[in-house]
Amino acid sequence: xxxxxxxxxxxxxxxxxxxxxxxxxxxxxxxxxxxxxxxxxxxxxxxxxxxxxxxxxxxxxxxxxxxxxxxxxxxxxxxxxxxxxxxxxxxxxxxxxxxxxxxxxxxxxxxxxxxxxxxxxxxxxxxxxxxxxxxxxxxxxxxxxxxxxxxxxxxxxxxxxxxxxxxxxxx
Numbered sequence: 001x002x003x004x005x006x007x008x009x010x011x012x013x014x015x016x017x018x019x020x021x022x023x024x025x026x027x028x029x030x031x032x033x034x035x036x037x038x039x040x041x042x043x044x045x046x047x048x049x050x051x052x053x054x055x056x057x058x059x060x061x062x063x064x065x066x067x068x069x070x071x072x073x074x075x076x077x078x079x080x081x082x083x084x085x086x087x088x089x090x091x092x093x094x095x096x097x098x099x100x101x102x103x104x105x106x107x108x109x110x111x112x113x114x115x116x117x118x119x120x121x122x123x124x125x126x127x128x129x130x131x132x133x134x135x136x137x138x139x140x141x142x143x144x145x146x147x148x149x150x151x152x153x154x155x156x157x158x159x160x161x162x163x164x165x166x167x168x169x170x171x
């Protein structure tokens with residue numbers, strides 16, 4: 001048996017790791033209000049900074065609860081307990097709904113920005129094709145025209161009374 005302990009689901013990551021040291025609150029990525037609707041925040045629910053960071057990472061990066069807990073330096077069980085709280089779940093669901101409702105607009109904006117700023121000609125071309133398609137402008141398609149010619153030889157036509165031009169044996 002090895003002296004190393006195998007990590008379990010409830011192991012706490014090293015709090016001095018590079019991932020945990022680079023943690024900053026990402027709540028500014030989430031909208032405070034959109035379309036006149038005020039969104040609730042995790043800040044007023046009595047949660048710790050790491051828990052709020054983990055929940056915001058789950059929203060903004062789309063990562064799982066286990067991975068968010070690991071990155072934030074939390075026990076998975078503690079983050080799960082906070083996440084299962086009705087108040088936290090209500091705030092989380094409200095933000096998820098806002099993200100889902102605006103996903104098409106955000107994708108359109110990202111594609112439009114890529115079309116303008118990309119260094120790749122192929123990315124700009126495909127982005128412009130997609131944007132034109134959204135605007136009901138059909139992309140130009142390559143048209144191939146085929147011309148078919150039949151060449152056939154059906155022999156010579158000598159008419160009704162052909163002339164014999166074979167030389168005589170006398171000559």
